[in-house]
Amino acid sequence: MDLKGQHILSASQFDKKTLLELFKKAQEMEKILSNKGQSDLAFGKVMATLFFEPSTRTRFSFETAMMRLGGRVIANSDMVKTSSTMKMESLEDTGKTVSQMADIIVMRHPEAGSVGKLAFKSDVPVINAGDGPAQHPTQALLDVYTIWKSFGKLDELTIGMVGDLKNGRVPHSQCELLKQFDVNFIFVSPEGLKMPREIVGDLQDGGHYVEEVSELKVVISKMDVIAMTRVQKERFENEKDYEKYVGSYVLNNEMMTKAKNNAIVIHPLPRVDEISTEIDTDPRAKYFEQVKNGVAIRMALIAEVLGL
Numbered sequence: 001m002d003l004k005g006q007h008i009l010s011a012s013q014f015d016k017k018t019l020l021e022l023f024k025k026a027q028e029m030e031k032i033l034s035n036k037g038q039s040d041l042a043f044g045k046v047m048a049t050l051f052f053e054p055s056t057r058t059r060f061s062f063e064t065a066m067m068r069l070g071g072r073v074i075a076n077s078d079m080v081k082t083s084s085t086m087k088m089e090s091l092e093d094t095g096k097t098v099s100q101m102a103d104i105i106v107m108r109h110p111e112a113g114s115v116g117k118l119a120f121k122s123d124v125p126v127i128n129a130g131d132g133p134a135q136h137p138t139q140a141l142l143d144v145y146t147i148w149k150s151f152g153k154l155d156e157l158t159i160g161m162v163g164d165l166k167n168g169r170v171p172h173s174q175c176e177l178l179k180q181f182d183v184n185f186i187f188v189s190p191e192g193l194k195m196p197r198e199i200v201g202d203l204q205d206g207g208h209y210v211e212e213v214s215e216l217k218v219v220i221s222k223m224d225v226i227a228m229t230r231v232q233k234e235r236f237e238n239e240k241d242y243e244k245y246v247g248s249y250v251l252n253n254e255m256m257t258k259a260k261n262n263a264i265v266i267h268p269l270p271r272v273d274e275i276s277t278e279i280d281t282d283p284r285a286k287y288f289e290q291v292k293n294g295v296a297i298r299m300a301l302i303a304e305v306l307g308l
């Protein structure tokens with residue numbers, strides 16, 4: 001699929017061929033990063049980053065990617081309080097307006113579907129940097145890129161997803177990408193935070209083996225990929241409901257003794273308590289490497305979307 005001029009709203013937009021081409025392009029971007037760290041591919045282009053929800057990695061990653069490509073960035077990390085959203089401007093009008101100034105827009109918002117709403121009226125491509133519990137396509141791209149780099153393949157792997165699979169937009173997007181490959185899924189979550197039924201049904205209809213359990217220790221030895229997620233506090237109606245689930249899973253040295261020697265641990269970050277810092281030096285821990293991969297994959301995506 002040609003990504004030029006496309007809004008990137010969901011991981012479902014990436015077919016196998018597009019995905020693998022993007023990974024090859026990301027490898028070229030890694031060469032730029034490890035050589036001069038700079039290209040002029042996007043010289044003269046402007047990216048606007050509109051964040052209605054907090055972020056450390058995603059916003060900096062997009063902004064770094066655009067700057068490493070030689071482009072420039074206009075940014076608002078607190079759209080709720082410091083943009084004309086405060087004056088009741090609609091998302092549609094914000095999209096139309098910003099697209100008269102920027103060549104590409106990156107947006108995060110707490111409501112599912114909100115990025116699509118803004119994109120509907122935008123005259124330039126819009127990339128979803130996370131819309132509520134729905135999708136976080138570029139995080140899934142960098143996660144799957146990390147898996148591909150680690151194993152040299154995406155087939156014949158058992159993918160474990162652990163944590164808040166109900167509210168986590170990252171596992172939802174990961175499933176969209178990984179379902180195109182010959183993989184088994186093991187979902188580990190408390191009963192109240194299970195993967196949405198429509199996602200499980202979709203995977204099963206596609207012929208995938210799907211196992212759902214609540215205890216990590218009984219299944220960790222089967223996993224090639226241990227994809228951890230935090231309990232998404234911001235998606236709970238009250239603190240009491242959230243507290244019920246905190247500390248449900250803690251990946252520590254003891255738990256890692258049960259994992260395969262060549263398994264990898266990924267996490268979109270930020271973490272709370274689900275990955276103990278004691279495993280940060282375990283060579284199987286890839287979550288900081290993922291951050292680096294994120295810049296390369298976003299450079300590749302920006303280049304494709306802008307047709308550079």
Ligand code: CP
Nearest residue numbers: 055056057058268269
């Ligand atoms: N992984 C991720 O989306 O992190 P941030 O919330 O810090 O952007």
